[in-house]
Amino acid sequence: MLLEPIVPTVLSLRRIPAADPALLVAYGADPTRHVALGLVTCDQDDALYVALDEATKHAAVDVVFARSFYAGSAHASGRLSGEILGVIAAAEPQAIEDGLAALVACLAHDACFYDADGQRGITMFPHVIGALGAYLSRAAGLPAGEPMAYLVAPPMEATIGFDAALKAASVRAVKLVPPPTETNFACAWLTGIAPGDLASCEAAATAFAAAVVDVAARPRTR
Amino acid sequence: MSGTRALIAALRERLGAADPAPPRVPMPVVPAPPARVYVPRREPARGDAGGARHTTALLAIGHVGTRYATDVVLQFQAELAVAHEAVAAEVPDGWAADHGFLPLSSRVASHREFLLRPDLGRRLAPDSLQRLRDQAERSPDVQIILADGLSATACVDSGPALCAALAAACQQRGLSVGTPVCARFARVWLEDEIGHEVGAKVAVIVLGERPGLGTGDGLSAYLVHGPQIGKTDGDRNMMSNIHERGTPPPQAAERLAALAAAMIEQGTSGVGLDLARVAGEVERGYRPPQVRQRLVEP
Amino acid sequence: MDLSATIRGVRYRFESVKELLGRANPPKSGDDLAGVSARSAIERVAARAVLAGLTLADLRQHPVVPYQDDELTRVVEDSLDEQAYRAVAHLTVGQFREWLLEIGTTGATLRSVAPGLTPEMAAAVCKLMSNLDLMTVGAKCEVVVRANNTLGLPGRLSSRVQPNHPTDDVLGILASMREGLSYGCGDAVIGVNPATDSPASTAAILTAIDEVLRRHQVPTQHCVLSHVTVQLKALELGCPMDLMFQSLGGSEAANRAFGVSVKLLDEAWATMKERGTSRGPNVMYFETGQGSALSSAAHHGADQLTLEARCYGLARRYRPFLVNTVVGFIGPEYLEDGAQITRAGLEDHFMGKLLGLPMGCDACFTYHARMSQDELESLKVLLAAAGCTYLMSLPVGDDIMLNYQSTSFHDIPSLRRLLGKRPTPEFDAWCEARGITRGGEPGPRFGDIGVVT
Numbered sequence: 001m002l003l004e005p006i007v008p009t010v011l012s013l014r015r016i017p018a019a020d021p022a023l024l025v026a027y028g029a030d031p032t033r034h035v036a037l038g039l040v041t042c043d044q045d046d047a048l049y050v051a052l053d054e055a056t057k058h059a060a061v062d063v064v065f066a067r068s069f070y071a072g073s074a075h076a077s078g079r080l081s082g083e084i085l086g087v088i089a090a091a092e093p094q095a096i097e098d099g100l101a102a103l104v105a106c107l108a109h110d111a112c113f114y115d116a117d118g119q120r121g122i123t124m125f126p127h128v129i130g131a132l133g134a135y136l137s138r139a140a141g142l143p144a145g146e147p148m149a150y151l152v153a154p155p156m157e158a159t160i161g162f163d164a165a166l167k168a169a170s171v172r173a174v175k176l177v178p179p180p181t182e183t184n185f186a187c188a189w190l191t192g193i194a195p196g197d198l199a200s201c202e203a204a205a206t207a208f209a210a211a212v213v214d215v216a217a218r219p220r221t222r
Numbered sequence: 223m224s225g226t227r228a229l230i231a232a233l234r235e236r237l238g239a240a241d242p243a244p245p246r247v248p249m250p251v252v253p254a255p256p257a258r259v260y261v262p263r264r265e266p267a268r269g270d271a272g273g274a275r276h277t278t279a280l281l282a283i284g285h286v287g288t289r290y291a292t293d294v295v296l297q298f299q300a301e302l303a304v305a306h307e308a309v310a311a312e313v314p315d316g317w318a319a320d321h322g323f324l325p326l327s328s329r330v331a332s333h334r335e336f337l338l339r340p341d342l343g344r345r346l347a348p349d350s351l352q353r354l355r356d357q358a359e360r361s362p363d364v365q366i367i368l369a370d371g372l373s374a375t376a377c378v379d380s381g382p383a384l385c386a387a388l389a390a391a392c393q394q395r396g397l398s399v400g401t402p403v404c405a406r407f408a409r410v411w412l413e414d415e416i417g418h419e420v421g422a423k424v425a426v427i428v429l430g431e432r433p434g435l436g437t438g439d440g441l442s443a444y445l446v447h448g449p450q451i452g453k454t455d456g457d458r459n460m461m462s463n464i465h466e467r468g469t470p471p472p473q474a475a476e477r478l479a480a481l482a483a484a485m486i487e488q489g490t491s492g493v494g495l496d497l498a499r500v501a502g503e504v505e506r507g508y509r510p511p512q513v514r515q516r517l518v519e520p
Numbered sequence: 521m522d523l524s525a526t527i528r529g530v531r532y533r534f535e536s537v538k539e540l541l542g543r544a545n546p547p548k549s550g551d552d553l554a555g556v557s558a559r560s561a562i563e564r565v566a567a568r569a570v571l572a573g574l575t576l577a578d579l580r581q582h583p584v585v586p587y588q589d590d591e592l593t594r595v596v597e598d599s600l601d602e603q604a605y606r607a608v609a610h611l612t613v614g615q616f617r618e619w620l621l622e623i624g625t626t627g628a629t630l631r632s633v634a635p636g637l638t639p640e641m642a643a644a645v646c647k648l649m650s651n652l653d654l655m656t657v658g659a660k661c662e663v664v665v666r667a668n669n670t671l672g673l674p675g676r677l678s679s680r681v682q683p684n685h686p687t688d689d690v691l692g693i694l695a696s697m698r699e700g701l702s703y704g705c706g707d708a709v710i711g712v713n714p715a716t717d718s719p720a721s722t723a724a725i726l727t728a729i730d731e732v733l734r735r736h737q738v739p740t741q742h743c744v745l746s747h748v749t750v751q752l753k754a755l756e757l758g759c760p761m762d763l764m765f766q767s768l769g770g771s772e773a774a775n776r777a778f779g780v781s782v783k784l785l786d787e788a789w790a791t792m793k794e795r796g797t798s799r800g801p802n803v804m805y806f807e808t809g810q811g812s813a814l815s816s817a818a819h820h821g822a823d824q825l826t827l828e829a830r831c832y833g834l835a836r837r838y839r840p841f842l843v844n845t846v847v848g849f850i851g852p853e854y855l856e857d858g859a860q861i862t863r864a865g866l867e868d869h870f871m872g873k874l875l876g877l878p879m880g881c882d883a884c885f886t887y888h889a890r891m892s893q894d895e896l897e898s899l900k901v902l903l904a905a906a907g908c909t910y911l912m913s914l915p916v917g918d919d920i921m922l923n924y925q926s927t928s929f930h931d932i933p934s935l936r937r938l939l940g941k942r943p944t945p946e947f948d949a950w951c952e953a954r955g956i957t958r959g960g961e962p963g964p965r966f967g968d969i970g971v972v973t
Binding site for chain 3: 254274276277278279280281282283284285287288289290298299302306308309337338339340341372390414432433434435437457463468
């Protein structure tokens with residue numbers, strides 16, 4: 001159904017209580033601070049990026065690794081691969097547990113793609129983060145706690161959608177990633193021109209979603 | 223938690239897509255289905271070497287999805303209604319006397335009690351017992367008892383004719399038949415008490431049998447030699463399916479009289495009776511292929 | 521043993537376990553006729569309260585017919601699996617009910633304790649259970665048996681084709697059978713009740729059916745439901761026989777009225793193992809039904825539910841392929857109306873499965889019982905949902921020989937579609953290959969009598 005949430009699936013979820021230092025280094029962790037790892041694969045990469053960031057707000061964990069796989073979950077290397085592997089690291093296994101709990105809750109109830117054409121033939125990710133955590137704030141170059149619209153859609157829909165979002169509210173582009181990406185979507189991160197302007201981020205995301213639905217319904221117009 | 227879910231739900235509402243029902247499919251063109259008519263004796267179905275004509279089972283009626291066609295449903299319901307009506311029917315007050323029977327009743331007081339208490343249906347009510355003692359002829363060779371059993375309809379419709387034919391057949395063999403009686407709310411074993419009271423050599427009870435689908439007109443007859451309370455089913459001989467599609471009443475009367483005569487001659491009944499000695503007379507006749515009646519007129 | 525309970529200040533006392541079992545029974549006209557039922561609704565609950573406090577060991581020690589008086593009691597007692605019995609003997613009937621209902625009590629667990637249960641235990645716990653309780657536990661019992669077919673696997677619903685004929689006209693019988701097969705019915709058995717109980721007609725019917733089944737390679741089994749002595753004589757005539765049938769009663773005296781004994785049944789089983797024509801190992805078929813013992817005055821003052829359970833206690837000695845309760849056949853003096861027939865069907869299925877039998881049900885009524893066609897259809901759905909192994913199937917459910925109403929050729933595929941069930945795997949493959957079904961849905965030759973010639 002149109003605009004129904006498409007809840008992401010956690011395909012695998014494992015812990016390493018005391019990881020080998022070589023592995024820690026290879027996956028971007030710091031052996032002097034990190035001991036335990038939490039590893040997740042998921043069938044929606046952007047939902048997991050948001051969920052990983054969410055974990056950093058609830059536990060003393062760092063997101064040390066998060067990479068989308070080529071061509072998305074429909075072309076995965078195995079049934080547990082999905083389209084992303086995310087790794088959080090911490091000094092204590094308990095912090096990993098707390099972080100994973102927040103991450104799983106975020107995937108189950110918050111961050112997700114939506115059906116943009118009523119048949120799941122076109123999907124989009126018009127997510128608004130109320131307050132950035134340590135991971136995405138560093139990636140975006142914004143202070144932690146700032147709001148941000150995290151917008152993803154297929155190439156044509158996304159391009160029309162980004163334009164609509166930028167014009168709909170007083171927001172600015174933090175990052176615009178034209179297609180192709182690893183999963184062949186396009187992505188934009190927008191934040192308020194004034195710091196802390198959540199309402200503008202929401203208005204931009206809504207305009208983006210409406211534009212994507214419109215392109216999906218009317219792919220050709222003059 | 224972010225507010226994204228609520229945000230998108232609001233957008234869905236605004237776009238008029240909040241109705242959770244799936245989109246309407248194009249209006250179908252609905253042609254009237256072909257007539258699937260219940261035909262009692264139908265032409266052989268494809269690949270059927272005429273087998274369906276050897277049975278009254280409802281075969282080759284087709285199907286609608288996995289269910290019955292409407293016409294079959296109506297026919298079926300009519301057959302069920304006929305059966306239920308036959309079970310629920312009662313012999314009208316005064317009917318027995320009007321048709322020349324001495325009216326008797328078992329100890330059963332109501333139709334429901336009749337169904338639930340077979341023990342009461344096997345014994346005479348005190349006033350009926352007195353009437354039998356006062357008015358019935360003593361010591362006949364054969365005591366004929368008509369009874370409602372599980373179909374008063376069959377009892378009333380074809381009972382008198384069968385009883386008259388049976389009496390005539392007995393008399394033709396030189397057997398006396400005594401006073402004809404008709405018992406209400408009666409079970410088979412009631413013949414033991416009645417036969418014993420009048421001192422009959424053989425008691426025959428003719429009663430409406432449990433109806434089948436679409437039928438309520440069948441009679442059964444049970445015969446016992448030396449009737450008295452305590453006789454069991456092994457002491458009896460019986461004939462069922464007495465109706466036009468089974469054994470027609472005139473033939474049934476002849477065979478029942480032959481059985482009664484054999485019992486008197488051999489001095490026993492039931493498992494002790496040597497049927498081989500009367501085989502020619504009581505053997506079941508040829509039954510032609512059956513036809514089911516259409517109850518709902520087209 | 522103190523058998524009493526107090527409700528609202530009134531003390532209800534019961535003389536014996538047997539009396540208690542009768543008073544605790546849900547209303548049945550047959551128990552009223554026998555004079556063993558509760559005299560009020562409150563007394564019934566009082567009896568159940570007392571029963572709930574008895575242990576399963578108490579029930580083993582108090583069979584409703586004493587050991588020395590009855591060979592059925594001896595069969596059950598002498599062959600009880602002591603290890604299985606010890607696993608549950610300490611439970612009260614109330615605790616036993618709760619244990620049965622626990623999610624963690626699986627079909628495999630129930631199968632392992634079944635040989636340690638006596639019929640009286642199954643009957644006792646049955647009296648404490650509601651209809652949905654009976655379905656919940658019945659559905660998790662797994663009893664899988666094999667003859668030519670594998671019956672009782674999860675997700676399967678099988679059926680007996682019952683092509684009876686008032687004069688045993690073989691062409692008429694075959695016509696009904698062929699039509700039944702074309703509706704995907706008959707994977708449990710092709711079973712004919714003969715009008716004439718003679719070895720010659722039994723052999724003639726079996727031979728005719730066998731020829732058609734072999735020619736079309738139908739993976740099922742056949743049976744003619746004449747008396748066991750008649751079937752033994754028919755075997756001597758050299759006819760094929762996949763399953764051997766007998767009606768059972770709940771006491772030695774009731775079986776005497778049926779003309780059978782443990783000795784005779786042992787002999788029949790031994791003969792079938794040697795001369796039966798199905799692959800096996802399960803080769804016997806039994807029918808039962810509440811009220812049969814009372815109808816031959818062989819009930820020993822016990823209630824009809826407990827006597828029914830005792831039939832199953834005897835049946836399991838013979839590792840049968842089929843057991844079914846002919847639930848509404850015996851008449852309203854035993855089960856008066858739709859509610860009583862429905863209850864009895866679910867009870868019998870539950871007790872049979874609990875005791876480890878492949879339980880089917882002839883969901884039916886006679887035309888003098890107070891049950892409607894709609895009520896009967898509801899019962900079929902309840903039984904199928906409760907995992908009943910098989911139901912009967914006849915043309916529009918009408919038995920033209922025995923004059924009663926049962927399940928139809930159309931009902932079986934309807935129930936299978938409704939509940940997502942399939943026939944036995946072997947028969948399923950046959951239906952798919954013949955075009956009777958396609959992917960489990962009615963196929964191009966569904967309902968076409970010509971599919972089997």
